[in-house]
Amino acid sequence: MESESKLLIDTSILYRSMQKFYDKRLSTYDLGSGQLPLLLLIYENEGISMQQLAKLGSFDKGTITRGLVKLEEQGYIQIKTNRDDKRIRQLTTCEKTKDIISKAYMIRREWWEQATKELDASQVALFEDLQHRIANRARVMEIDEDRHMRIFGIQKLTLLDYPGKVACTLFSGGCNFRCPYCQNSDLVFLSEDLIEIDRMDMEQFLEKRKGLLEGVCISGGEALLQEGIEELLIRIRQMGYAIKLDTNGSKPKKLKELIDKQLIDYVAMDVKNDPSHYGETIGISDFDLSPIMESVELLKHGRIPYEFRTTVVKEYHNEERLKALAQWLKGGSVYYLQPFVDSEKTILKGLHPHDTQDLYAFQVICNAYIPTKIRGL
Numbered sequence: 001m002e003s004e005s006k007l008l009i010d011t012s013i014l015y016r017s018m019q020k021f022y023d024k025r026l027s028t029y030d031l032g033s034g035q036l037p038l039l040l041l042i043y044e045n046e047g048i049s050m051q052q053l054a055k056l057g058s059f060d061k062g063t064i065t066r067g068l069v070k071l072e073e074q075g076y077i078q079i080k081t082n083r084d085d086k087r088i089r090q091l092t093t094c095e096k097t098k099d100i101i102s103k104a105y106m107i108r109r110e111w112w113e114q115a116t117k118e119l120d121a122s123q124v125a126l127f128e129d130l131q132h133r134i135a136n137r138a139r140v141m142e143i144d145e146d147r148h149m150r151i152f153g154i155q156k157l158t159l160l161d162y163p164g165k166v167a168c169t170l171f172s173g174g175c176n177f178r179c180p181y182c183q184n185s186d187l188v189f190l191s192e193d194l195i196e197i198d199r200m201d202m203e204q205f206l207e208k209r210k211g212l213l214e215g216v217c218i219s220g221g222e223a224l225l226q227e228g229i230e231e232l233l234i235r236i237r238q239m240g241y242a243i244k245l246d247t248n249g250s251k252p253k254k255l256k257e258l259i260d261k262q263l264i265d266y267v268a269m270d271v272k273n274d275p276s277h278y279g280e281t282i283g284i285s286d287f288d289l290s291p292i293m294e295s296v297e298l299l300k301h302g303r304i305p306y307e308f309r310t311t312v313v314k315e316y317h318n319e320e321r322l323k324a325l326a327q328w329l330k331g332g333s334v335y336y337l338q339p340f341v342d343s344e345k346t347i348l349k350g351l352h353p354h355d356t357q358d359l360y361a362f363q364v365i366c367n368a369y370i371p372t373k374i375r376g377l
């Protein structure tokens with residue numbers, strides 16, 4: 001009799017069969033089937049943090065904590081606190097693991113060979129592909145429920161956005177600033193006709209471009225406002241890309257956390273104007289500048305490459321203001337002046353760029369305090 005729950009039952013049989021097989025073979029090493037994926041993932045990603053491991057294998061916190069404590073007690077792994085950030089626990093395998101790891105892989109292989117014995121190579125390959133795609137979809141479904149990072153645009157190729165790298169750019173949505181000269185008003189206000197990029201499509205695009213692109217730029221809106229950013233960066237990192245983040249600097253704690261977790265390789269921070277004219281330049285008159293100052297200091301004294309940059313608009317910037325701004329950034333590594341370019345999407349209409357000669361004069365003034373370049377002429 002054909003059951004209506006065929007898929008459910010087949011999945012359950014596969015899972016139980018694999019568990020029993022692993023448990024039996026692994027009992028020699030005092031390991032259980034639930035511990036094997038943890039051990040293999042740590043071995044393949046020495047130094048991985050607990051949180052990254054949880055994301056990588058879609059493990060829940062309770063399962064992973066129990067599994068890791070047991071593996072440590074058994075002498076298979078070490079759990080060490082990160083030297084720079086006491087909140088991060090890093091995982092490495094011990095000698096005991098290295099002694100048995102080839103046997104563990106062999107056990108995994110043995111089960112798979114037996115289970116697929118009646119299939120030819122092309123059927124096995126097809127099954128692996130379909131299973132992988134279904135698992136990825138299931139992973140995305142879990143992420144969806146955890147409020148994933150929402151991306152509203154992809155620039156598939158850029159030679160300009162990521163210094164020294166061939167890259168693509170992902171555009172997030174939403175921003176806590178209202179810069180009158182902003183050219184992404186649709187992203188800032190999340191206009192109703194804006195279509196979110198399907199997560200699977202985005203991942204497939206990035207998978208296909210491996211080896212062709214070197215980096216991924218995360219731009220805005222302001223990407224650090226979104227809860228799912230860390231998960232997205234981990235996923236991009238797993239695919240082997242370098243990551244550049246564009247930010248308005250309003251979330252220094254989140255920025256530091258992601259830098260500390262080594263999920264960002266390069267930061268481009270917009271510094272909108274000198275402190276006295278910051279509020280009017282971002283469209284928020286009573287703006288508290290302290291988070292911006294914190295981000296500036298974080299980058300100046302941090303460990304990763306970065307740039308400060310300002311979109312120069314005639315109505316908001318002049319020699320005096322840019323001089324005060326450059327004095328503030330003194331000690332920074334590099335500063336870019338970018339001329340304002342008018343477009344249909346700017347928040348406020350009727351703004352103007354400075355003349356090219358003015359920009360060169362601003363460059364000379366700023367260069368006295370921080371190495372300054374002009375981009376976009």
Ligand code: SF4
Nearest residue numbers: 175177179182221248
């Ligand atoms: S320019 Fe950047 S910070 Fe300003 S509103 Fe647009 S996206 Fe936000």
